[in-house]
Amino acid sequence: MDNLATLFKEKNLKLTPQRYAIYKFLKSTKSHPSAEMIYEALRPDFPTMSLATVYKTVKTLIELGLVQELNVGEDNFRFDANVANHPHIVCTKCGRVDDIEDAVFEHLNSEVENYTNYKVNTHKLYFYGICPKCQGS
Amino acid sequence: MDNLATLFKEKNLKLTPQRYAIYKFLKSTKSHPSAEMIYEALRPDFPTMSLATVYKTVKTLIELGLVQELNVGEDNFRFDANVANHPHIVCTKCGRVDDIEDAVFEHLNSEVENYTNYKVNTHKLYFYGICPKCQGS
DNA sequence: TATTTATAGATAATATTTTTCTACAAAGAA
DNA sequence: TTCTTTGTAGAAAAATATTATCTATAAATA
Numbered sequence: 001m002d003n004l005a006t007l008f009k010e011k012n013l014k015l016t017p018q019r020y021a022i023y024k025f026l027k028s029t030k031s032h033p034s035a036e037m038i039y040e041a042l043r044p045d046f047p048t049m050s051l052a053t054v055y056k057t058v059k060t061l062i063e064l065g066l067v068q069e070l071n072v073g074e075d076n077f078r079f080d081a082n083v084a085n086h087p088h089i090v091c092t093k094c095g096r097v098d099d100i101e102d103a104v105f106e107h108l109n110s111e112v113e114n115y116t117n118y119k120v121n122t123h124k125l126y127f128y129g130i131c132p133k134c135q136g137s
Numbered sequence: 138m139d140n141l142a143t144l145f146k147e148k149n150l151k152l153t154p155q156r157y158a159i160y161k162f163l164k165s166t167k168s169h170p171s172a173e174m175i176y177e178a179l180r181p182d183f184p185t186m187s188l189a190t191v192y193k194t195v196k197t198l199i200e201l202g203l204v205q206e207l208n209v210g211e212d213n214f215r216f217d218a219n220v221a222n223h224p225h226i227v228c229t230k231c232g233r234v235d236d237i238e239d240a241v242f243e244h245l246n247s248e249v250e251n252y253t254n255y256k257v258n259t260h261k262l263y264f265y266g267i268c269p270k271c272q273g274s
Numbered sequence: 275t276a277t278t279t280a281t282a283g284a285t286a287a288t289a290t291t292t293t294t295c296t297a298c299a300a301a302g303a304a
Numbered sequence: 305t306t307c308t309t310t311g312t313a314g315a316a317a318a319a320t321a322t323t324a325t326c327t328a329t330a331a332a333t334a
Contacts, residue, residue: 075289109264121229125245189284214322
């Protein structure tokens with residue numbers, strides 16, 4: 001939290017209660033919420049906060065490298081405070097999005113370079129399937 | 138083209154000039170155009186066609202399994218008439234989107250099942266880097 | 275030829291995200 | 305402490321992407 005304050009100060013940004021709450025919420029969850037979901041989750045504590053503030057804040061957090069943006073194929077973006085590059089998996093039945101932890105696919109970048117003339121820097125991997133809960137039903 | 142007519146007939150869909158043109162255009166290009174780009178490309182030949190028709194048509198084509206939808210992380214969707222599951226690579230400098238051909242990553246699905254309790258069915262892989270042209274400049 | 279049916283295009287609606295503007299509050303200067 | 309600067313929250317509007325509704329029409333069928 002203190003390094004967060006320091007980082008904001010370095011960039012001449014103010015660590016307002018709203019920004020702090022949004023970041024803390026993203027850090028606390030693995031649900032990869034959309035802007036709307038963040039807004040709804042914080043509404044009890046910040047009833048006056050506007051959705052525009054959520055959008056502006058996540059954009060700021062992304063620029064600071066504190067949050068990454070996901071695009072699992074919906075019509076909106078989702079956000080993840082785990083900025084380590086890791087694949088995600090989407091349940092095509094209930095829509096939940098989970099991290100695939102401990103799976104390292106960094107070697108794919110150089111593998112891909114064998115098939116293209118691109119200089120490959122990064123990647124985003126989305127897997128789709130049925131989550132344990134939905135398999136039961 | 139004939140099997141296209143047959144397929145449409147089977148589904149009680151009409152293969153109108155607009156639909157045919159949109160599909161043919163998607164088949165002819167590897168540029169992975171968005172709805173807007175399709176609309177602009179066909180405007181010279183179909184000046185009266187509306188953007189809504191493009192959206193409705195690509196949706197129809199997707200349902201028929203003739204086109205797939207991409208989401209490279211922009212705020213819009215792109216479309217690809219190559220429905221074989223294949224990874225894509227995005228140039229982060231000029232924005233072009235290329236196929237990664239001949240690279241088969243189907244084995245990743247079962248690999249991912251070792252890390253989650255999901256039943257994995259499919260995936261979408263997006264790589265990001267610098268294309269040959271942009272490397273030169 | 276008459277009738278049914280699906281669709282194009284116009285328009286409006288909806289959803290998501292961004293921008294503009296203004297008042298305010300925190301930080302720094304006097 | 306007081307004044308001043310500066311960045312930000314929130315409201316509202318705008319911009320963008322996408323979908324839905326409605327009607328006239330053209331193709332397919334009877």
